[in-house]
Amino acid sequence: MSRSFTASIIAVFATPETGHFLTRQVAALELDLQGIPGDRHYGFTRHAGAREKWYEAGMEMRSGRQVSIVSVEELAKIAAAMDVPEIKPEWIGANILIQGVPDFTNIPWGARLFCGTQAALVNEGDNAPCRFAGREVAAQYPGREGLDLLFVRAAKNLRGIVASVEQAGCISPGPVRLKIPVQNNWAGGTLL
Amino acid sequence: MSRSFTASIIAVFATPETGHFLTRQVAALELDLQGIPGDRHYGFTRHAGAREKWYEAGMEMRSGRQVSIVSVEELAKIAAAMDVPEIKPEWIGANILIQGVPDFTNIPWGARLFCGTQAALVNEGDNAPCRFAGREVAAQYPGREGLDLLFVRAAKNLRGIVASVEQAGCISPGPVRLKIPVQNNWAGGTLL
Numbered sequence: 001m002s003r004s005f006t007a008s009i010i011a012v013f014a015t016p017e018t019g020h021f022l023t024r025q026v027a028a029l030e031l032d033l034q035g036i037p038g039d040r041h042y043g044f045t046r047h048a049g050a051r052e053k054w055y056e057a058g059m060e061m062r063s064g065r066q067v068s069i070v071s072v073e074e075l076a077k078i079a080a081a082m083d084v085p086e087i088k089p090e091w092i093g094a095n096i097l098i099q100g101v102p103d104f105t106n107i108p109w110g111a112r113l114f115c116g117t118q119a120a121l122v123n124e125g126d127n128a129p130c131r132f133a134g135r136e137v138a139a140q141y142p143g144r145e146g147l148d149l150l151f152v153r154a155a156k157n158l159r160g161i162v163a164s165v166e167q168a169g170c171i172s173p174g175p176v177r178l179k180i181p182v183q184n185n186w187a188g189g190t191l192l
Numbered sequence: 193m194s195r196s197f198t199a200s201i202i203a204v205f206a207t208p209e210t211g212h213f214l215t216r217q218v219a220a221l222e223l224d225l226q227g228i229p230g231d232r233h234y235g236f237t238r239h240a241g242a243r244e245k246w247y248e249a250g251m252e253m254r255s256g257r258q259v260s261i262v263s264v265e266e267l268a269k270i271a272a273a274m275d276v277p278e279i280k281p282e283w284i285g286a287n288i289l290i291q292g293v294p295d296f297t298n299i300p301w302g303a304r305l306f307c308g309t310q311a312a313l314v315n316e317g318d319n320a321p322c323r324f325a326g327r328e329v330a331a332q333y334p335g336r337e338g339l340d341l342l343f344v345r346a347a348k349n350l351r352g353i354v355a356s357v358e359q360a361g362c363i364s365p366g367p368v369r370l371k372i373p374v375q376n377n378w379a380g381g382t383l384l
Contacts (some may be wrong), residue, residue, distance in 0.1 A: 109301035
C-alpha cells in the first residue's frame with residue numbers, strides 16, 4: 001500500500017567532471033538506470049568506504065547512492081543551526097534540490113519520486129553527514145573555525161537522502177510526485 | 193543507527209534453468225552483485241510488470257527483486273490459513289528459507305542480512321503474493337478448488353521479502369545476522 005502527494009524540484013546539479021565532489025547547477029539531469037552519466041556516483045556498484053565499516057574498504061558493493069537529494073527547508077535549518085547565511089546544495093554534492101516535503105530526510109525507505117515525464121527514483125535512506133562535506137562548507141566561510149565538524153552535528157537528520165534510479169528519464173525543475181509506502185510496523189523490535 | 197540479532201538459514205534454492213518459476217533446493221548459492229547467476233531474476237535491471245502498474249509494461253527498470261526470502265514460521269501460518277499440510281518454498285519461487293525472525297515479512301526496508309563469510313543482502317520490501325505463485329500452490333493440491341486466489345489472500349504480509357545483493361559471496365544453511373536500521377518516524381504523515 002502507498003500514498004502520494006506532490007512537491008517541487010527547485011534545481012538540479014551535476015559534477016562537472018568525474019572526480020569532483022562539488023556539483024554545479026544544470027538545466028536538467030538525463031538519468032539512466034546507473035545514475036547520472038559522468039558523475040562520480042554513476043554505476044550499479046561502488047567501492048565500500050568509511051560509511052560501510054562492516055565491509056572491507058574498497059570492496060565492490062551495490063551502490064544505493066546514485067543520486068543525492070536535499071531540501072530547501074532542511075538546508076535553511078542547518079544554516080541556522082550553524083549560524084551561517086546559507087548552505088548551498090552544490091557545496092555538499094547534492095544533485096536535486098526539493099521543496100515542500102516536511103521532514104524530508106526521514107521519508108520512509110522505498111519511497112518513490114516520480115519526476116517529469118518518466119524518471120523515477122527510489123529512496124535508499126538518509127544521507128549521514130560526513131566531515132568531507134563539512135570541509136566544503138567550512139571552505140566557504142574562511143573566517144569561522146570548526147565549521148566542518150559543526151556541519152556533521154548540525155546536519156544530522158537534515159542532510160537529505162540518497163536514491164537509486166528506478167526508471168530512466170530526464171529530471172528538471174518542476175513538480176515531483178512522491179509515493180510513500182505504508183509499511184506495517186515490524187513486531188520484532190523486542191529482539192533488538 | 194542500526195541494531196543486530198542472529199537467525200538461521202535453513203535451506204537455499206535456485207531455478208534449475210532460466211525461465212522456470214519453481215526453485216529447487218541446492219547446497220549453496222554463489223551470489224554476485226546481480227543476484228544468482230542463471231536465475232530468472234538475475235540482473236541489475238528487469239522489465240516492469242503487473243506489480244508496477246505505474247510503469248509501461250515491459251519497460252526496463254531497476255530490479256530490486258534479485259532474491260526471494262521466506263520464513264519457516266510464516267509458511268506454516270499460510271498453510272494453516274489455507275487448511276493445507278504445507279507450503280514449500282520451492283513452489284513459490286523462494287531462494288532462501290529463514291527461521292527465527294518474528295514477523296519476518298515486515299522487517300524494515302533497508303534491513304541487511306549478513307550470510308556466511310561475506311555475502312550480504314538488503315531488504316527491498318515485502319513480496320506481495322500474486323496469483324502466479326498461487327497457481328503453483330494450487331497445482332500441488334489438485335483436489336481443492338480456488339487455492340490460487342486463497343493463497344493470494346492468506347499469504348498477505350506473510351509471503352516474505354525480496355532483496356538485492358549488496359556484497360557478493362556464498363550463502364548456505366547456517367547462521368545469518370540481521371542488521372535492522374532504526375529509522376526516525378517520518379513527521380509528514382499528515383500529507384497522506
